[in-house]
Amino acid sequence: MNVLAIDTSSYVMGTALVKDSLPLGEITTHEKKNHSLRLAPAIRELLRQTDMQENQLDRIAVTEGPGSYTGVRIGITTAKTMAWALGIPLVAVSSMELLAQNGRYFDGWIVPFYDARRTQLYTGLFKCMNGEIERRETDQMKLLEDLLHEMKNLDGPVLFLSPDRLIHEQRIREVLGDQAVFGAPLDGLPRPGELAQLAVNREPVADLHSFTPNYIRLAEAEAKWRAARAKAEDSSSSQGD
Amino acid sequence: MKKLEDTMILAIETSCDETAAAVVKNGREVLSNVVASQIDSHKRFGGVVPEVASRHHVEQITLIIEEALAEADITLDDVDAFAVTEGPGLVGALLIGVHAAKGLSLATGKPLIGVHHIAGHIYANHLVDELTFPLISLVVSGGHTELIYMKEHGVYEMLGETRDDAVGEAYDKVARTLGLPYPGGPAIDKLAASGEPAIDLPRSWLEEGSFDFSFSGLKSSVLNTLHNAKQRGTEFETADLAASFQASAVEVLVEKTAAAAEAFDVPRVVLAGGVAANSGLRDALTRRMEKDGRKLTIPPLHLCTDNAAMIGAAAMVQYNRGDFAGDDLNGRPGLSLSNND
Numbered sequence: 305m306n307v308l309a310i311d312t313s314s315y316v317m318g319t320a321l322v323k324d325s326l327p328l329g330e331i332t333t334h335e336k337k338n339h340s341l342r343l344a345p346a347i348r349e350l351l352r353q354t355d356m357q358e359n360q361l362d363r364i365a366v367t368e369g370p371g372s373y374t375g376v377r378i379g380i381t382t383a384k385t386m387a388w389a390l391g392i393p394l395v396a397v398s399s400m401e402l403l404a405q406n407g408r409y410f411d412g413w414i415v416p417f418y419d420a421r422r423t424q425l426y427t428g429l430f431k432c433m434n435g436e437i438e439r440r441e442t443d444q445m446k447l448l449e450d451l452l453h454e455m456k457n458l459d460g461p462v463l464f465l466s467p468d469r470l471i472h473e474q475r476i477r478e479v480l481g482d483q484a485v486f487g488a489p490l491d492g493l494p495r496p497g498e499l500a501q502l503a504v505n506r507e508p509v510a511d512l513h514s515f516t517p518n519y520i521r522l523a524e525a526e527a528k529w530r531a532a533r534a535k536a537e538d539s540s541s542s543q544g545d
Numbered sequence: 546m547k548k549l550e551d552t553m554i555l556a557i558e559t560s561c562d563e564t565a566a567a568v569v570k571n572g573r574e575v576l577s578n579v580v581a582s583q584i585d586s587h588k589r590f591g592g593v594v595p596e597v598a599s600r601h602h603v604e605q606i607t608l609i610i611e612e613a614l615a616e617a618d619i620t621l622d623d624v625d626a627f628a629v630t631e632g633p634g635l636v637g638a639l640l641i642g643v644h645a646a647k648g649l650s651l652a653t654g655k656p657l658i659g660v661h662h663i664a665g666h667i668y669a670n671h672l673v674d675e676l677t678f679p680l681i682s683l684v685v686s687g688g689h690t691e692l693i694y695m696k697e698h699g700v701y702e703m704l705g706e707t708r709d710d711a712v713g714e715a716y717d718k719v720a721r722t723l724g725l726p727y728p729g730g731p732a733i734d735k736l737a738a739s740g741e742p743a744i745d746l747p748r749s750w751l752e753e754g755s756f757d758f759s760f761s762g763l764k765s766s767v768l769n770t771l772h773n774a775k776q777r778g779t780e781f782e783t784a785d786l787a788a789s790f791q792a793s794a795v796e797v798l799v800e801k802t803a804a805a806a807e808a809f810d811v812p813r814v815v816l817a818g819g820v821a822a823n824s825g826l827r828d829a830l831t832r833r834m835e836k837d838g839r840k841l842t843i844p845p846l847h848l849c850t851d852n853a854a855m856i857g858a859a860a861m862v863q864y865n866r867g868d869f870a871g872d873d874l875n876g877r878p879g880l881s882l883s884n885n886d
């Protein structure tokens with residue numbers, strides 16, 4: 305099975321090709337530059353260098369978020385359209401689950417995260433034992449301070465994995481001290497090859513057309529509109545009492 | 546059935562709040578033109594919300610492309626190139642179309658063409674009546690008010706543009722102050738038809754000989770008129786105010802277009818953009834061009850508002866020249882028409 309993987313959920317642009325469980329190639333760049341300029345050229349180059357014809361691809365894997373809205377949409381739109389055009393399945397994987405794979409040989413808690421601005425993080429909670437990574441919490445957005453408070457109440461070391469490590473490392477160490485573990489800088493960067501591997505045994509998305517990112521949050525205008533409507537309904541129903 | 550000599554372009558347009566795909570044969574024949582409007586969603590907010598627009602585009606894009614091919618009764622194998630609006634527009638929205646087009650190009654190995662949205666609007670006319678040159682195009686929409694001179698296919702010279710609000714934007718703002726629903730253009734057009742342009746509102750001509758536009762002064766004077774009337778408690782018809790606003794906007798658009806056509810001595814004028822759907826503008830420009838003895842083309846309504854067939858028509862000119870985009874094609878929100886920025 306030939307799997308093409310695409311991850312643009314953070315500033316890291318990653319694309320990889322895996323044949324069954326054999327990695328054929330990866331192109332990853334870490335520049336904070338527009339994904340539009342990097343993704344399609346990387347896919348074309350990867351196919352060329354591995355002598356893979358587009359029509360030999362069997363499935364396409366993509367990170368579904370959470371992460372940068374625009375970044376996730378770029379990856380998903382490219383992946384969705386390619387999968388549709390080739391008539392092959394699309395497999396979606398959480399960006400947090402992908403990042404957690406980099407802690408495979410750690411024994412303890414794994415907390416992958418992306419910075420979500422205003423001291424908020426996109427994060428998920430995983431536990432790793434004997435090379436098996438298990439999810440313990442769904443992906444969500446949390447305030448850094450809330451996350452640290454929760455981690456303090458957990459037993460054992462916590463491995464933090466993030467391309468945005470430098471933004472929050474100091475505060476994490478202040479609160480958690482030795483409980484907090486950081487790997488080498490590369491450990492915090494999502495690997496597209498891992499995404500391709502995960503996708504080999506994963507159920508594809510049921511309906512390609514309606515597949516959309518996992519944004520975690522509503523668009524701001526949408527959230528405000530819903531809140532205003534709920535308030536209006538509240539006051540009209542209380543008047544009716 | 547596709548003949549060997551035919552060129553099929555699958556075009557995509559997502560620059561604002563319509564997710565659109567179309568198949569155009571040889572740059573002139575529309576085989577399909579599918580548009581999914583998000584207007585019902587954005588109405589709640591009183592205008593297009595960029596993040597909401599981008600989300601809808603992702604939900605719709607492959608479905609719309611599939612429909613466009615099915616309606617045209619062709620497959621991806623029959624397509625010669627993929628065209629997409631690269632700008633101007635909302636960057637997040639543009640990026641969905643751009644990456645869908647790239648996904649298609651990557652999957653099929655077929656070339657990619659990046660099209661300017663305004664070139665698309667102008668070429669909507671080419672789908673109706675083959676463009677002949679030289680011509681002047683008046684482009685009017687929510688984001689644009691421009692006079693463009695074309696001496697041949699694919700070459701655009703900007704003669705004038707708005708210095709503040711686009712005419713469609715002015716319509717939306719005035720509609721809001723009059724308590725009319727979004728989008729404001731059709732609402733004012735309809736209301737104006739039942740009123741008289743009895744209120745004296747200013748016409749912004751700018752400097753002698755300028756082909757630029759300005760609508761913010763007109764918008765302010767509508768606001769002032771309303772405000773003063775309220776303070777004095779005087780009664781007036783909202784329909785009259787709408788008619789007066791429309792009369793001012795249309796007069797400036799028509800006169801400047803006529804002046805540009807005269808200055809460049811063109812036998813032909815084409816109208817383009819979403820505001821070309823405005824009946825007041827269509828009527829006034831038609832009468833004026835008849836009087837001046839110039840040929841005028843106005844596309845039917847469904848080709849005036851944003852659609853992908855117009856992008857396919859403009860793309861054909863680029864296809865013939867071998868003007869293809871690289872894999873690094875980007876969404877360019879401020880892309881200009883007349884030079885290669």
Ligand SMILES: [Zn+2]
Nearest residue numbers: 686818819851
């Ligand atoms: Zn437009």
